Amino acid sequence: MASPWLEFEPYGAASLDSVDIQKFIRAKLPVGPVPAIPEIRLHRAGPSSGLWRLAEADDQGFGSPYWAYCWAGGLALARHILNRPQTVAGRRVLDLGAGSGIVGIAATKAGAGAVMAAEVDRYAIEALKLNAAANGVALEAIHADLTAGPPPAVDMVAVGDLFYDQSLAERVTAFLDRCLDAGIEVLIGDPWRAWLPRSRLRVIAEYSVSDMGVAETGDIRPSAVFAFERL
Known part of the structure; x- marks a missing residue:
């Protein structure tokens, strides 16, 4: 079985551009209504989002993915x-x-x-x-x-x-x-x-x-x- 991460694995810091990042977010952080604010829908991380893959791909400093949570x-x-x-x-x-x-x-x-x-x-x-x-x-x-x-x-x-x-x-x-x-x-x-x-x-x-x-x-x-x- 092909790895679900195959399309993201080749990326390195030099090639990880905005298109790659958005592709990852669309694929792994599903859009859903925000708790207590159903008028707004956000891409949010869950247990299987695999944010660590973005961290691995960016050796210039990934930081904390606070943007993926409420x-x-x-x-x-x-x-x-x-x-x-x-x-x-x-x-x-x-x-x-x-x-x-x-x-x-x-x-x-x-x-x-x-x-x-x-x-x-x-x-x-x-x-x-x-x-x-x-x-x-x-x-x-x-x-x-x-x-x-x-x-x-x-x-x-x-x-x-x-x-x-x-x-x-x-x-x-x-x-x-x-x-x-x-x-x-x-x-x-x-x-x-x-x-x-x-x-x-x-x-x-x-x-x-x-x-x-x-x-x-x-x-x-x-x-x-x-x-x-x-x-």
Whole structure:
């Protein structure tokens, strides 16, 4: 019997381009409705997805495939935006650290004027492009670390689950301060992770959603949507 991985096995880091990555995602990460957000469908990893094959094919650093799973902060933020479309309607929105693109997709579905989805991981970029197509929406995928520079020309920045690491949280917080200085509204979705800047936050809404992992095994935990405010 031919190996189901045969068509992927020859790829090396030099040849693993966006077409190859999208081919893998289409074949091994099936599209399905998101827990608690049936309006959105995503390519998500399961027990037999074989993400390790992508890691083997990329000797330049695969990283953690967070983009292939649902995270509580992103789920809460996407649910909130769909419940209250007036939050983004007609506005230019940046989905920072977009991962699967779920927040940007929700914003587009809710009537945002334009959506930018920024990611540093090239696998996430390809996944969010496929996810946008699966939901029939158009957004601008940006492969860059925007936290190192000035904020883009947007009206709102939406941040889901970027406070799990201290150095990342500090860098994101500094960027969000620059956003506030530029008159940009900031919304954060997070299940109260360790490095959340709690003194800067005002709770807008709370949701019970599954956290990182497939729906069948993800823990249900409270996650909040916050407004990020000046000290």
